[in-house]
Amino acid sequence: MADRSVALWLLFRRSWLKVLRRPVTLTFSFAQPLVWMAFFGFLFQRFTDPRALGGQDYLSFVAPGVSLMTVLLGASQAGVPLVRDDQAGYLQRMLYSASSPALILGGKLLADASRLLLQSLVVLLLGALLGATLGLHPTALPLALVALLAFAVASSSLSCLVAALAREPESMGTYVHLVNMPLLFTSTALVPQRHMPQWLASIAALNPLSVVAEYWRAAWLGDPAPAASTLWIPVTLAMIGFATASWAVSRTLERP
C-alpha cells in the first residue's frame, strides 16, 4: 500500500489542472480587483486622510485589501466544483475508496489555497503597476502568509460545507452574495478602522478578514505588525471549517 501523499498530490494536481484547462474563471477573477483599484483607488484618494492611513495614499492602502478581496471572492466559489462532482456522481466514486473524505477534501483545499495566494500576489503586482507603493517586509511575511492561507482554507471550507449540504449550484450563488459583501464591508480590508463609525469599527475588530488584513498590510506596507496572538482566529476557523466540511462531504456518499 502506497503512502497517502500520492493520492493527496493527485487530488491537488487535479484541482489545479481543472483551473488551468478552463482559465476563463481565473482570468476574470482579476477583473474585479483591477476595476476596484483603478476606479475606487483613485477616487477615494481625494477623500481619505493620509494620517488615518499611516501616511500612505489610498491606492497603496487598499491594494493589499483588494488582494484579500480576491481571496475572499475566489474562496467563496470553492464549493462550485464540488457540486459539479456531486451531481456527476464522481464525488461518490472518489469517496467509495480506502481514502478518507478529509484527504479528498484536503487535496482540493490545498490547491485552492495555493491558487488564491498566487491570485492575491498577482493583484498586488497589478496594484503596483497602477501606482501603489508596496514593498516587501520579510520579517512580517511569515505570519502574513499563515494568516492568509488559513483564511483561504477557512473560507473555501465554508463554501464546500454549503456545497455538500445544499448540493445545487443555485444555493452556491445565494451563499456567495449573502456572505461576501457583508464580510468585506464590515472589515478593514478596504477602509481603515479610523474612518468607520464606532458601531462598524466594533464589528470590524471582530471580523476575521480584518485580522488577516492587518497581517497582510504589515507584510506589504510595513505597518506595525499585529501581535501574533490574533493569529489563532484564522487558524482556528480553518481547522473548524475543514473538520465540518469533511464531515458534510462524507455524508454525501450515504445520502438517499
Place this chain on the structure above:
Amino acid sequence: MLGLRELRYRYPGGSRALDGVELEVRGGQLCALVGANGSGKSTLLRLAALTLRPASGEVQLFGRTWSSARAVASRVAWIGQRAALDPTMTGTEHLRLQAALMGLDRRTSAARIAALADGLRLADAADRFVSTYSGGMRRRLHLALGLVHDPELLLLDEPTAGLDPDGQAAVWRFLAERAAGGCGLLVVTHDLPRAQAHADHVVFLEAGRVAGAGAPSRLAAEHGGELLAAYPALTGRDARDLLGRQPSRDAGAGRRRGRARG
C-alpha cells in the same frame, strides 16, 4: 461473500422499497438481479455496498457486518448506473487517481491500469479527455474505475446500458471471466438472454420482494426452456416491462407512486 438477511428499506417519503429480501452471492458466482424499473434493484445494490442503511435486516460482507462503506471499499466495487466521470480529465488521470485513492502503489497501479485499458478496449483513448469519449467508452471507463483495486466482490448496476451489442457482449464476457477467477458478482440487468447465457444464479425482484430465484437453466427448464418465459410467470409482469415501457400491472400502481428507482 455477500449475504442479505430480511432486508427492509423505505424511501425518505415513506414508500416501501425493499421488503424482507434474502440474497446470497458466493465467490466465483455471477448473480443477475432482474426486475422492472422501480422494483428496488438499485436500492438493493446500494444497501449491499453499504451506501444506504437498511430500516431493518442485515448486510453481511465477507462473513461479517461492517460499520461503514469505506471500511470495506478496498474489497468491493460498487459501480452505479451513471458513468460518474469528470469530463475535464483524461482516462489515465481518472484511473491513476482512483488507484491512488484505493492505496495502490505505483507499480501495481500501472500494471492494473494497463490491463484494464486493454481488457476494456480503452488503451487507444486513455490519454484523451473524457469529454471526447463516446457513451460506450465512458461506460467502460466507469467500469474500469470500479475494478482498478481488483475487488473480490463486484456490485454492478446495469453495466451494459447504452453499449452497442458488441460492447455488451464484451462486458458480459469480461464479467464472466472475473467470476471464473473467483470474484463474486451481483449484476443488475434487464437483459434476460445475457443473464441466461452468463449468470450462475438469477434473482427476480418485484415490488421490493424476491419473486423467484435459482439457476437460470433450472428456471428456464421449468418455464418452457426460456428465462424470458420464467419472468412473467414468477412476477406477474409482462417481460416487455424489462425493456423500460410502462409497467403493465395495475397492482404495481401503488408502489410506483414512490420514487422511481431500480
